[in-house]
Amino acid sequence: MRKIDRLGWTDGIAILSYGVRVGIRVNDSRAMERILKLLPPGWKPASSPVVESLFSVYLGGASGQEKIRRFNLLYGGMQRLVRSFDETEIYTTLESNLRLTVAEAARRRVFVHAGVVGWKGMAIVIPGRSFSGKTTLVRELLRAGATYYSDEYAVLDQQGRVHPFAKPLSIRESGTADQTDYTVEALGGEAGKKPLPVGLVVISDYKAGARWRPQKLTAGQGALELLAHTISARRQPEVALSTLHRVASRASVLKSKRGEARHVIDSILKTIA
Amino acid sequence: MQKRTAKLEPLARTEGLIVQRLPDEVLVYDLDRHKAHCLNQTAALVWQHCDGEKNVAQIARRLSKEFKTEVGEEVVYLALEQLGKDHLLAERIPMPQQMQGVSRRDLMRRVGLATAVALPIVISIMSPTAAHAVTCIASGSPCSTTVVCCSTLATCTPPATCP
Numbered sequence: 253m254r255k256i257d258r259l260g261w262t263d264g265i266a267i268l269s270y271g272v273r274v275g276i277r278v279n280d281s282r283a284m285e286r287i288l289k290l291l292p293p294g295w296k297p298a299s300s301p302v303v304e305s306l307f308s309v310y311l312g313g314a315s316g317q318e319k320i321r322r323f324n325l326l327y328g329g330m331q332r333l334v335r336s337f338d339e340t341e342i343y344t345t346l347e348s349n350l351r352l353t354v355a356e357a358a359r360r361r362v363f364v365h366a367g368v369v370g371w372k373g374m375a376i377v378i379p380g381r382s383f384s385g386k387t388t389l390v391r392e393l394l395r396a397g398a399t400y401y402s403d404e405y406a407v408l409d410q411q412g413r414v415h416p417f418a419k420p421l422s423i424r425e426s427g428t429a430d431q432t433d434y435t436v437e438a439l440g441g442e443a444g445k446k447p448l449p450v451g452l453v454v455i456s457d458y459k460a461g462a463r464w465r466p467q468k469l470t471a472g473q474g475a476l477e478l479l480a481h482t483i484s485a486r487r488q489p490e491v492a493l494s495t496l497h498r499v500a501s502r503a504s505v506l507k508s509k510r511g512e513a514r515h516v517i518d519s520i521l522k523t524i525a
Numbered sequence: 526m527q528k529r530t531a532k533l534e535p536l537a538r539t540e541g542l543i544v545q546r547l548p549d550e551v552l553v554y555d556l557d558r559h560k561a562h563c564l565n566q567t568a569a570l571v572w573q574h575c576d577g578e579k580n581v582a583q584i585a586r587r588l589s590k591e592f593k594t595e596v597g598e599e600v601v602y603l604a605l606e607q608l609g610k611d612h613l614l615a616e617r618i619p620m621p622q623q624m625q626g627v628s629r630r631d632l633m634r635r636v637g638l639a640t641a642v643a644l645p646i647v648i649s650i651m652s653p654t655a656a657h658a659v660t661c662i663a664s665g666s667p668c669s670t671t672v673v674c675c676s677t678l679a680t681c682t683p684p685a686t687c688p
Contacts, residue, residue: 333669333670334667345662345672365658382675472549472551472552475545476563480652485559486654489554493554497547
């Protein structure tokens with residue numbers, strides 16, 4: 253038995269998300285209540301306790317000795333991911349690692365780091381790195397009447413349709429990297445439920461004062477741009493490439509720097525109309 | 526490292542590649558280097574004809590037939606130079622004397638003026654690791670070995686925090 257297995261686990265759950273079996277065990281059943289709220293959208297309890305990835309949450313709490321606190325720990329498999337006195341840090345990292353694990357290991361879906369909205373029966377996919385302004389663009393599109401699909405992952409099936417991954421929108425406080433989560437309903441929007449074909453891919457970084465001058469990319473170039481944000485690109489390149497090439501062959505792929513999101517919304521929506 | 530040889534019958538690499546053909550382009554994923562390439566039509570046709578039997582002049586003639594316009598050997602050499610650099614040929618092909626020592630930009634301009642077909646272009650990206658493709662961790666928050674810090678776009682090891 254390995255050292256980590258001897259830490260005294262008292263509760264746990266095995267879940268199935270996008271075909272990936274993930275387990276979480278805890279040493280304190282208080283943690284389970286909070287963890288259930290962090291699980292990836294669309295998860296189900298797994299029928300078998302055998303999992304592909306296992307996370308372990310160890311809450312330190314107070315030790316028997318006065319003035320001594322124990323660290324809270326998070327492990328992904330055998331690897332320690334977080335050691336902190338702050339429980340919130342454990343849960344934040346667990347949440348992002350759960351989503352990443354599912355995104356990387358999903359076999360029948362390709363996860364692209366992107367914002368997604370639905371508009372007139374088609375999806376608009378906005379791939380990009382953190383701080384490229386994806387969530388801002390998604391939020392502006394919701395204000396214009398689009399339906400919400402995701403602000404983190406475009407979940408693509410092998411026909412090139414995008415499925416909802418409707419986690420709360422993580423909006424950054426102005427000028428900082430800290431994020432606050434808002435439900436789409438709190439922002440006055442509505443979440444999409446059915447898979448949609450991709451009509452438009454917008455490759456766009458925010459740059460203060462930049463003008464929106466979109467250049468139309470070829471299908472191959474578009475597939476490459478999407479691949480640059482694909483979680484399973486290295487693990488399942490064949491599936492990723494064939495799915496992305498299907499998406500980019502059918503959708504328009506536009507690339508441009510942009511200034512404020514509200515100034516480009518009309519142009520984006522006209523393109524897909 | 527690939528060697529430049531005097532062999533002028535270029536041979537396309539086939540091992541360790543995933544190839545997806547689009548109507549006017551070819552996507553190639555290099556499993557050894559985790560690089561993805563998009564070959565435009567001209568580069569794709571040159572690559573397709575690199576069978577180890579046809580020499581540069583013969584490939585140029587085949588291209589002329591397919592494009593129904595004169596395609597010079599310089600176009601083929603330009604494509605071979607890019608394909609070789611991107612490890613898509615079994616061996617790199619040396620550029621002819623008159624094309625050596627000239628910057629790529631000048632070559633493109635010179636060849637571009639003399640031909641009616643699109644110049645061969647290979648666009649490449651490094652395929653991201655899962656950590657590089659996802660949301661980053663804010664400054665001051667604990668490091669993760671699987672998710673990058675927003676400030677550095679690199680992972681760090683707990684219990685350190687992102688700068």
